[in-house]
Amino acid sequence: xxxxxxxxxxxxxxxxxxxxxxxxxxxxxxxxxxxxxxxxxxxxxxxxxxxxxxxxxxxxxxxxxxxxxxxxxxxxxxxxxxxxxxxxxxxxxxxxxxxxxxxxxxxxxxxxxx
Amino acid sequence: xxxxxxxxxxxxxxxxxxxxxxxxxxxxxxxxxxxxxxxxxxxxxxxxxxxxxxxxxxxxxxxxxxxxxxxxxxxxxxxxxxxxxxxxxxxxxxxxxxxxxxxxxxxxxxxxx
Numbered sequence: 724x725x726x727x728x729x730x731x732x733x734x735x736x737x738x739x740x741x742x743x744x745x746x747x748x749x750x751x752x753x754x755x756x757x758x759x760x761x762x763x764x765x766x767x768x769x770x771x772x773x774x775x776x777x778x779x780x781x782x783x784x785x786x787x788x789x790x791x792x793x794x795x796x797x798x799x800x801x802x803x804x805x806x807x808x809x810x811x812x813x814x815x816x817x818x819x820x821x822x823x824x825x826x827x828x829x830x831x832x833x834x835x836x837x
Numbered sequence: 838x839x840x841x842x843x844x845x846x847x848x849x850x851x852x853x854x855x856x857x858x859x860x861x862x863x864x865x866x867x868x869x870x871x872x873x874x875x876x877x878x879x880x881x882x883x884x885x886x887x888x889x890x891x892x893x894x895x896x897x898x899x900x901x902x903x904x905x906x907x908x909x910x911x912x913x914x915x916x917x918x919x920x921x922x923x924x925x926x927x928x929x930x931x932x933x934x935x936x937x938x939x940x941x942x943x944x945x946x947x948x949x950x
Contacts, residue, residue, distance in 0.1 A: 727880070756937075758940075763846065763942050763943070764942060765841075765843070765926055765940035765941050765942045765943050766881070766926065766938075766940040767940070768937055768938070768939075771937065773935075779935075781937065782939075813880050813881070815880070820935065820936055821936060822868060822869045822930060822931075822932050822936040823869055823886070823888075824936075825883045826871075826873075826883065826938065828880030828881050828882065829880050830878070830879055830880050831878075831879075831880055
């Protein structure tokens, strides 16, 4: 039972570098999302997808891109990393977009931008 | 502007005591209120959830109390155990906004043996 798998677990970037955070789920979930977690701010939604080929912006989308070419994968791209993007990133999925569906989280990627 | 405000930010309780975490919201369209539990180095996991047509829901030692008129809900952890030491997040969502979860700021709970 892999659930939601995120790679890498840790990453250090220099300002201006680009990178992709990987997320994969093996539960055939339609809905996938990315959150960032900052102290005192809780979890804030970056981008989400309700199915392959469909993505939309969340609360804090600036500086991030996503795509959803398959049901299983939902990568998050940082085009030009900034120190403000230092955070812990969580990918999450659920069976469908419906209210009350349990959200399953990955174990997170800790990103530092110097 | 946080739509869901959570307090306190941290809490220390003795083993066997009661932990109480409070959340307040502004959006009256919210219709689903889950609580998530997060251990260090792990992702959050759903603990318990409630809908606004119910004033209380209990699962084991965890109880959600919901006050629709005050736009507040709270998590009570009865007989707190050291294994309950974690960060707890309240959240809310509404069908009108695509059921996207809005999280509170989190409460770090430490249960002392």
